[in-house]
Amino acid sequence: METKKCNQDKPEWQYDEMKLCGVKFDRDECADKYDEHHQNFRDYKKEADERIKLLSLDRNSTIIDMGCGTGAFAINAAAYFRKIYAADVSNAMIKLTRKKAKEAGIDNIEFHHGGFLTYKHNDESVDGIVSTLALHHLPDFWKQIALTRLIKMLKPGGKYLLFDIVFSFDITNYESCVQEYINTMVSRLGEVLRQELETHFRQEYSTFDWVMEGMLERAGFDIKKADYMEGFFANYVCEKKAE
Numbered sequence: 001m002e003t004k005k006c007n008q009d010k011p012e013w014q015y016d017e018m019k020l021c022g023v024k025f026d027r028d029e030c031a032d033k034y035d036e037h038h039q040n041f042r043d044y045k046k047e048a049d050e051r052i053k054l055l056s057l058d059r060n061s062t063i064i065d066m067g068c069g070t071g072a073f074a075i076n077a078a079a080y081f082r083k084i085y086a087a088d089v090s091n092a093m094i095k096l097t098r099k100k101a102k103e104a105g106i107d108n109i110e111f112h113h114g115g116f117l118t119y120k121h122n123d124e125s126v127d128g129i130v131s132t133l134a135l136h137h138l139p140d141f142w143k144q145i146a147l148t149r150l151i152k153m154l155k156p157g158g159k160y161l162l163f164d165i166v167f168s169f170d171i172t173n174y175e176s177c178v179q180e181y182i183n184t185m186v187s188r189l190g191e192v193l194r195q196e197l198e199t200h201f202r203q204e205y206s207t208f209d210w211v212m213e214g215m216l217e218r219a220g221f222d223i224k225k226a227d228y229m230e231g232f233f234a235n236y237v238c239e240k241k242a243e
């Protein structure tokens, strides 16, 4: 199945999500190292199993994996759903997910070169949406637009699982908190990730817990569960309110 391209026609003022901020996931050399780095500290299968459980959907369900990357969720979840729409702005990342799908004989992932602001969902609305470590690539204004677009692709009562870097640490001590976070993560994950972590603060758009909650609610989501970990990570289980 070929990767479907989203129509990129847009007004001059539209944020260009194809020009990735921060870590250059659109470059092969960066995408190729992604799994090697991330699998040092992540268990993709375990993560996917947890999300599948939270979604609690049957095998006839459809899911959007927005910002699918190298398929951490899509590849491990494909057997549990009828169809997964895997979208990403990076062709380099999609290429790797597609390769894994082919090797595993998975044929129910539909690939889309498009993102939060450009992916157009042309089929019937989905039962669930997952996005992991992707939304922080957009500035807050565009995050709100992204969430407003996503919720329209979801059935009433459908779930949105959002995991991302979201700030709940004491901002008055931001210098020591951020430095300590980077040092802790480097000691856990290795020096190889220092640059990625520093780039995150310098050039990407993670936001505050209270901003993220406000945006999810304003988009029309009911936040069923919000877990904040270590002052820097957040896991949200949201539901689209019934119409």
Ligand SMILES: C[S@@+](CC[C@H](N)C(=O)[O-])C[C@H]1O[C@@H](n2cnc3c(N)ncnc32)[C@H](O)[C@@H]1O
Pocket: 017, 020, 025, 026, 038, 066, 067, 068, 069, 070, 071, 072, 073, 087, 088, 089, 090, 093, 114, 115, 116, 117, 131, 132, 133, 134, 137, 138
């Ligand atoms: C840190 S990776 C996470 C990938 C994957 N979800 C995972 O759990 O490993 C961030 C991904 O978000 C993608 N991305 C960045 N901006 C995006 C956007 N506006 N819309 C969709 N995906 C985006 C990047 O190309 C990259 O694949």
